[in-house]
Amino acid sequence: MFLNIERFIAFRQIKGKSGNKNKLSGPLYRISILAISLSVAVMIVSLSVLDGFQHEITSKVIGFGAHIQLTKYDNNNSFEPQPITVNGDYLNQINKIPGVSKTSLYAIKAGIMKTNDEMEGVILKGVGQGFEGAFFKKNLVAGKLFNTHSVNKNDSILISKKIASKFNLNVHDKVVVYFIQNPARVRKFVISGIYNTGLEDFDNKYFLCDVRHIQRLNNWDSTQFAGIEISINDFKKLDLITAKINEIIPTEWIASSITEQFPQLFDWLKLQDINVQVIIILMTLVAIVYMVTDLLILILENTRLIGILKALGMSNAQLQKVFLYQVGVIVGKGLLYGNVSAISLCILQSKFHFITLDETSYYISYVPIQMNWGMILLVNFTTFVVCTLALMLPSRHVAKISPLKAIRYN
Numbered sequence: 001m002f003l004n005i006e007r008f009i010a011f012r013q014i015k016g017k018s019g020n021k022n023k024l025s026g027p028l029y030r031i032s033i034l035a036i037s038l039s040v041a042v043m044i045v046s047l048s049v050l051d052g053f054q055h056e057i058t059s060k061v062i063g064f065g066a067h068i069q070l071t072k073y074d075n076n077n078s079f080e081p082q083p084i085t086v087n088g089d090y091l092n093q094i095n096k097i098p099g100v101s102k103t104s105l106y107a108i109k110a111g112i113m114k115t116n117d118e119m120e121g122v123i124l125k126g127v128g129q130g131f132e133g134a135f136f137k138k139n140l141v142a143g144k145l146f147n148t149h150s151v152n153k154n155d156s157i158l159i160s161k162k163i164a165s166k167f168n169l170n171v172h173d174k175v176v177v178y179f180i181q182n183p184a185r186v187r188k189f190v191i192s193g194i195y196n197t198g199l200e201d202f203d204n205k206y207f208l209c210d211v212r213h214i215q216r217l218n219n220w221d222s223t224q225f226a227g228i229e230i231s232i233n234d235f236k237k238l239d240l241i242t243a244k245i246n247e248i249i250p251t252e253w254i255a256s257s258i259t260e261q262f263p264q265l266f267d268w269l270k271l272q273d274i275n276v277q278v279i280i281i282l283m284t285l286v287a288i289v290y291m292v293t294d295l296l297i298l299i300l301e302n303t304r305l306i307g308i309l310k311a312l313g314m315s316n317a318q319l320q321k322v323f324l325y326q327v328g329v330i331v332g333k334g335l336l337y338g339n340v341s342a343i344s345l346c347i348l349q350s351k352f353h354f355i356t357l358d359e360t361s362y363y364i365s366y367v368p369i370q371m372n373w374g375m376i377l378l379v380n381f382t383t384f385v386v387c388t389l390a391l392m393l394p395s396r397h398v399a400k401i402s403p404l405k406a407i408r409y410n
Contacts (some may be wrong), residue, residue: 003230005318009324013257028294029330035290036334036383037341039283043379044274044342051375052368054269058235059361060197061258061265062393063135064206066104066229068242069261083224084253089230093248099232099241104130105220107226109215111177113207115167116117122163122177126211128281131227136208138196144172150327156192158208164194177207187219198359230255278377287334287383288390295327295391324391331387337382346371 072082091103102175107126112119127133133145136158146156159169169175171191179185189209197203215224236255245255259266299306306319346369349355353366 003313007321012161012184028209028290028297032290032330033334033337036287036331036387037338038389039287040335040338040379040383041342041345042283043280043383044376045341045345047375047379048342048346048369048371049367050272050276051370053272053362053364056368056398057199057269057363058258060199061262061346062231063138063204064197064199065258065261067232067235068230068239068245068255068257069227070230070245070249070253070255071227072088073252079108081226083107083218083220084227085223086225086228087223090249094228094230094245097233097241097244097248099237101231101233102130102132103231104132104229105211105225105227106131106229106241107211107218109179109217111179113163113167114176116170118167120163120167121205122207123205124157124177124209124214124391125206126214126226127210128211136193139195140193140195140199141307143191146192146210150210150392153212154210156210157189158193158195159191160203160206161194162200162203163205164191165229170194179217181217183400187213187217198363198365200360200363202307213221233381284383284386288387289389291327291330291387294330295323298323298326324388327391328388331384335383339376339380356364 011313033239035080040131070084072084076080087106092267094100095101105128108125111122111124111128113122127148131148133148136145142164143158145158146154148154159175164170169191171193173191175189175191177187177189189207194206205391205407211225212222213227214220215222218224230245231240232238240260242255242257249255309319309322350371355367357364357366359365
């Protein structure tokens with residue numbers, strides 16, 4: 001049976017070193033494994049948290065207003081937009097664009113909500129044809145979403161938990177909303193449900209109602225809406241699909257993507273991406289420094305053994321393999337322990353949400369996790385390759401050791 005002498009020597013050295021407390025390489029061996037484990041674990045957790053944040057926050061913003069909004073081109077950014085007249089031809093053209101999944105019609109109008117004691121400025125968002133409401137159903141904390149496809153106009157309304165708590169409102173309570181126009185109008189609604197998204201920009205002011213209320217308040221006919229909300233299948237194609245929509249719509253209309261509507265929010269997410277990249281670079285450098293230090297000390301402590309093996313006829317290439325085998329074991333153990341600890345932590349956090357956040361600052365009440373297995377494999381592969389390449393140079397130091405001087409080394 002063929003014996004791989006380099007691997008045999010390497011594993012004998014590792015076995016002896018793990019229990020040797022007198023040599024510096026003994027504790028350094030364990031520290032190097034720990035350093036790689038921590039580095040890999042931090043990288044995996046950081047990427048999973050970043051993906052989780054981007055997915056959760058993007059899903060919330062898109063859930064409230066879709067990927068793309070098509071409105072009338074108007075420099076007046078108020079909550080009293082000019083209407084667009086929508087017919088089936090325009091909707092068919094938009095739905096035929098590759099990547100578009102669905103469209104829905106909406107309208108918005110500013111109003112003042114009055115309770116027995118207080119008044120509050122609110123924005124009513126009217127929904128109708130094409131609205132599914134899956135996002136709001138997911139974020140309901142009480143009651144239910146009203147029927148958005150009823151034949152008759154619905155007087156039900158959906159309000160946020162923040163407003164409900166502020167004014168001590170519950171499901172089935174009645175609210176009165178005044179609209180400042182000429183002449184002034186008033187509408188009475190019944191609360192059908194209470195939602196909570198964690199996004200203050202929405203939760204502080206938005207109500208959801210039947211779009212026909214707003215059409216009637218604005219004296220619009222049944223074909224007039226504030227705009228069209230367009231959902232797509234692939235977020236990466238957002239800019240491309242937005243550009244295609246702008247090519248086919250009338251010149252007085254404009255399609256704007258969700259990233260254009262909320263630039264600060266998406267810039268914040270990009271900043272988190274940069275922070276994670278910095279963390280990954282630092283963790284990789286830490287792992288490399290420990291590995292290079294460990295290898296140099298291994299070579300120094302085994303100088304006499306190197307001299308004896310060279311005198312017995314072992315080549316420099318074979319000796320390099322001995323030390324690279326040892327380093328490979330360290331890297332392998334570090335990757336294994338790092339993956340087990342990181343994936344376990346991610347699974348526990350995704351199930352139990354035990355690490356919490358301030359929802360007003362982070363738009364979500366817990367640290368979100370989304371594991372990308374392809375990215376995890378890439379982290380492991382890159383870490384192994386980078387560490388191996390970084391260790392090639394110090395391992396060449398073996399070739400410079402003279403057998404005679406090495407045997408005399410003490």
